[in-house]
Amino acid sequence: MTANQMxxxxxxxxxxxxxxxSGYDIKxxxxxxxxxxxxxxxxxxxxxxxRLARDGLLTVAVVLREDRPPRKVHSITEAGRSxxxxxxxxxxxxxxxKAFVMRLMVANSLSRDDLMAQLQQxxxxxxxYQARLADVTVALGQAGxxxxxxxxxxxxxxxxxxxxxxxxxxxxxxxxxxxxxxxVPR
Amino acid sequence: MTANQMxxxxxxxxxxxxxxxSGYDIKxxxxxxxxxxxxxxxxxxxxxxxRLARDGLLTVAVVLREDRPPRKVHSITEAGRSxxxxxxxxxxxxxxxKAFVMRLMVANSLSRDDLMAQLQQxxxxxxxYQARLADVTVALGQAGxxxxxxxxxxxxxxxxxxxxxxxxxxxxxxxxxxxxxxxVPR
DNA sequence: ATGTGCATGTAACTGGTTACATGATTCG
DNA sequence: CGAATCATGTAACCAGTTACATGCACAT
Numbered sequence: 507m508t509a510n511q512m513x514x515x516x517x518x519x520x521x522x523x524x525x526x527x528s529g530y531d532i533k534x535x536x537x538x539x540x541x542x543x544x545x546x547x548x549x550x551x552x553x554x555x556x557r558l559a560r561d562g563l564l565t566v567a568v569v570l571r572e573d574r575p576p577r578k579v580h581s582i583t584e585a586g587r588s589x590x591x592x593x594x595x596x597x598x599x600x601x602x603x604k605a606f607v608m609r610l611m612v613a614n615s616l617s618r619d620d621l622m623a624q625l626q627q628x629x630x631x632x633x634x635y636q637a638r639l640a641d642v643t644v645a646l647g648q649a650g651x652x653x654x655x656x657x658x659x660x661x662x663x664x665x666x667x668x669x670x671x672x673x674x675x676x677x678x679x680x681x682x683x684x685x686x687x688x689x690v691p692r
Numbered sequence: 693m694t695a696n697q698m699x700x701x702x703x704x705x706x707x708x709x710x711x712x713x714s715g716y717d718i719k720x721x722x723x724x725x726x727x728x729x730x731x732x733x734x735x736x737x738x739x740x741x742x743r744l745a746r747d748g749l750l751t752v753a754v755v756l757r758e759d760r761p762p763r764k765v766h767s768i769t770e771a772g773r774s775x776x777x778x779x780x781x782x783x784x785x786x787x788x789x790k791a792f793v794m795r796l797m798v799a800n801s802l803s804r805d806d807l808m809a810q811l812q813q814x815x816x817x818x819x820x821y822q823a824r825l826a827d828v829t830v831a832l833g834q835a836g837x838x839x840x841x842x843x844x845x846x847x848x849x850x851x852x853x854x855x856x857x858x859x860x861x862x863x864x865x866x867x868x869x870x871x872x873x874x875x876v877p878r
Numbered sequence: 879a880t881g882t883g884c885a886t887g888t889a890a891c892t893g894g895t896t897a898c899a900t901g902a903t904t905c906g
Numbered sequence: 907c908g909a910a911t912c913a914t915g916t917a918a919c920c921a922g923t924t925a926c927a928t929g930c931a932c933a934t
Contacts, residue, residue, distance in 0.1 A: 529914075546894080547894080610842050621838065656796050661793055733922075733923060735922075736923075761886070762885080892923070894921090
C-alpha cells in the first residue's frame with residue numbers, strides 16, 4: 507500500500523536521488539512515515555528496485571562488510587535524474603490527497619514555478635470537484651438517506667478546505683516571488 | 693479504480709440491497725458518480741458479481757426480452773443482507789476519505805447509533821493523524837525543502853477540516869437524538 | 879455502412895500483497 | 907537459548923486493469 511498509482515517507482519527514484527540507499531534503507535525510511543503515505547512490502551520493493559536498475563535509471567554497488575550481510579547501494583544515474591524530473595514536472599492527474607502529497611514530497615527538484623503550476627492544477631481540479639459536489643448536494647435535497655447526506659457534506663467540507671488552502675498557499679508564493687529579496691518562500 | 697480496499701464486493705452488495713440490478717445497471721450507476729468514488733471495469737464487476745452469487749449473498753434471475761439482450765437481475769438474499777449489515781457496522785480501519793465516504797454511502801441500513809459510532813471512530817483516527825502531522829511539521833522546522841513543507845501543511849489543513857466537520861456533525865446528531873420528537877436527523 | 883447503446887463475459891497483464899527461504903550477529 | 911535486527915530475495919496469490927469476443931437494434 508503506497509497510495510495509489512504513483513507506482514513506487516518514482517517514489518524510490520526520488521528518495522535515491524537525494525542520497526544513495528539500499529532497498530532496506532528505503533523500507534526503513536518509508537516505514538517510519540507509513541502513517542503518512544504507506545510503506546510498500548519487500549515483495550514489491552526489491553523487484554521494483556532491480557527493474558529501475560535494469561532500465562538504467564540507477565546503478566548498484568555491492569558493499570561488503572565483515573559481520574553484517576552485504577548491502578546493495580543504489581545511486582541515481584543521469585538518465586534516472588532526467589526521468590524523475592520529467593515525471594515530477596508533468597501535470598498530475600486528479601487523484602487522492604495522498605498521491606498529491608507524495609508527489610510534493612519527491613518534488614524537491616522542482617522549480618518554484620513548476621511547483622506553483624502543480625498547485626494551480628490541483629486548485630483547478632479540486633474547484634471543479636467541489637462545484638460538482640455542491641450541485642449533487644443540492645440535487646439530492648430531501649431525498650437520500652442520512653448516510654448519503656453525511657458523505658456529501660463531509661466531502662464538500664474537505665474540498666472547501668483544500669481550495670482555501672491551495673488559494674492562500676499560491677497567494678503566499680506569488681507574493682514571495684514578487685519581492686525578489688528572499689529566495690525561500692514562506 | 694473503486695477507491696481502495698472496499699473491495700467492490702460490498703459496494704455492489706449495498707447497491708443491490710436497495711433494489712435488484714443487473715451488472716450493467718450497476719456499471720451505469722457507478723459511472724455517473726465515477727468522479728466521486730470511481731467506477732470499476734466490467735472485467736472486475738462481472739466476476740465479483742458471480743462470486744457474490746456463488747457465495748449465496750444474492751440470487752440471479754435471467755430476464756429475457758425480445759429485441760434486447762437478456763439481463764441477469766441480481767437480488768440480495770437474507771444471507772447477503774446480514775453479511776452487508778455485519779460489514780457495514782464493523783469499525784472501518786483508518787483509510788482515505790474516499791473509502792470512508794463510500795462506506796457512508798452504502799450505510800443506509802445503519803442505525804443512528806451505529807452511524808455515530810462510525811463518525812466517532814473516524815474522528816478519533818483523524819485526530820491522532822492530525823497530531824502526528826503537527827509534530828512532524830514542528831520537527832521539520834527549517835529543514836526540508838519547500839515541497840515537503842507544502843505537503844505537510846496541506847495535509848494538516850485537510851486533517852483540521854476533517855476533525856472540525858466530524859466534531860460539528862456529531863454534535864448536531866447528538867442534539868437531534870436529544871429531542872426525540874423528530875426521527876430524521878438534520 | 880457505421881457507430882452507439884445494450885448486455886454479457888473471458889484472457890492477458892499489472893502491481894501490489896503475504897508468506898517463505900536464507901543466514902549471520904547481537905541483545906536479553 | 908531465543909528473539910530481534912540486518913539484508914536480500916522468490917513464489918503463490920489477489921484484485922484490479924485493458925483489450926478482446928459476441929451479437930442484436932436503432933439512429934445517422
